[in-house]
Amino acid sequence: MVKVSLVKCSDYNRDRVFDSVKRAIDLVGGIEAFVRKGTRVLVKPNLLSARPPEDAVDTHPEVVRSVARLVKSAGATPLVGDSPGGYGKNIDEVFDSSGMRAMAKEEDIELVKFAASKFVDGIPFTRYLFDCDRVISVPKFKTHGITVLTAAVKNMYGTVTGLYKAERHSKAPNNADFAKVIAKVYSIAKPHLTVLDGIEAMEGDGPSGGEVRKMNLVMAGADAVAIDACLAAIMELRPFDILVTKEAFKAGLGEADLAKIELSGDPIADFIAADFKLPQTTALKIVPRALLNGIAGFIKFKPYIEINVCARCNLCKTTCPVSAIEIARDHCKIDYKKCVRCLCCQEVCPYKAISIKRNMLTKLVWG
Numbered sequence: 001m002v003k004v005s006l007v008k009c010s011d012y013n014r015d016r017v018f019d020s021v022k023r024a025i026d027l028v029g030g031i032e033a034f035v036r037k038g039t040r041v042l043v044k045p046n047l048l049s050a051r052p053p054e055d056a057v058d059t060h061p062e063v064v065r066s067v068a069r070l071v072k073s074a075g076a077t078p079l080v081g082d083s084p085g086g087y088g089k090n091i092d093e094v095f096d097s098s099g100m101r102a103m104a105k106e107e108d109i110e111l112v113k114f115a116a117s118k119f120v121d122g123i124p125f126t127r128y129l130f131d132c133d134r135v136i137s138v139p140k141f142k143t144h145g146i147t148v149l150t151a152a153v154k155n156m157y158g159t160v161t162g163l164y165k166a167e168r169h170s171k172a173p174n175n176a177d178f179a180k181v182i183a184k185v186y187s188i189a190k191p192h193l194t195v196l197d198g199i200e201a202m203e204g205d206g207p208s209g210g211e212v213r214k215m216n217l218v219m220a221g222a223d224a225v226a227i228d229a230c231l232a233a234i235m236e237l238r239p240f241d242i243l244v245t246k247e248a249f250k251a252g253l254g255e256a257d258l259a260k261i262e263l264s265g266d267p268i269a270d271f272i273a274a275d276f277k278l279p280q281t282t283a284l285k286i287v288p289r290a291l292l293n294g295i296a297g298f299i300k301f302k303p304y305i306e307i308n309v310c311a312r313c314n315l316c317k318t319t320c321p322v323s324a325i326e327i328a329r330d331h332c333k334i335d336y337k338k339c340v341r342c343l344c345c346q347e348v349c350p351y352k353a354i355s356i357k358r359n360m361l362t363k364l365v366w367g
């Protein structure tokens, strides 16, 4: 049976987080089961955007600190790195805003930038994925406008470097196609252990424009697909409602059958949130599943720049894979004829200046 642990943690108090992370890892075998003395371990949080920890956009630095301390306690050396949205160019700002740089300095941990790549099956991965002996993924529990959930499996998409991520978005903008791309990346970038930060999650229009939702949850396990399957249940969805989970399961990359996952720690029932808000881009929880495919073609949405909130940083413009965005002092425009609705612009905006506008039909059907 695949093992997944769930542990309560009420806030980001340093000691409480450490105790919860340690307990979660102990329940699935202990850190020594995943990390050997004298090795180098890549610790891969979700560092999406230059936002403060309280916004719940990035993995909280206290969770990363706890994982890194446990890696050290096993005699190994942790390296912390990620490739944020916007082609990773703003990684220094992200390290600063997320609190990762301060934490790394205090703990004497090396922060690494995912610049140099190694190609596998035509995909450019960070070389740290292969140079390190072990990989520990430390994702954040968040909603996502295209994939509904971004957590354990999707976190490894961040090991891809440079332009490739946004290009793939433009070639596979819908959920089903994009899910296949993420599963392919995950098949190459499978971590040895996943430790999920769900203490403060994001609901609604994640992964960066939603609202903080306290879930008091830390999870651990070797199987990221199984962790995501459990998160679907926590959101009161079925595992295969998350197409990334479905594609990863179909490709034999992990377990999505809840009956075949051995849960330990605190009861999953204590975390279930029936009212967990999904992104406006999905009709899950609103329209019966039998009708979902039938109405899929009628669900239309588009990103919209709030001109009074926009700080004219141009990050969305340089990230957009089809050059659909124009930012000027007196206007901010999206060319909807070019836009492929990938929502990369909303993901990277550090100012929550990009919202989602839905068509009239979806407003009539689900308010």
Ligand code: SF4
Pocket: 305, 309, 310, 311, 312, 313, 314, 315, 316, 317, 327, 348, 349, 350, 351, 352, 353, 354
């Ligand atoms: S919408 Fe956001 S990312 Fe784009 S220029 Fe304005 S502030 Fe920057």
Ligand code: SF4
Pocket: 303, 319, 320, 321, 322, 323, 324, 325, 334, 338, 339, 340, 341, 342, 343, 344, 345, 346
């Ligand atoms: S405008 Fe935004 S949603 Fe549209 S293609 Fe560009 S990045 Fe994607």
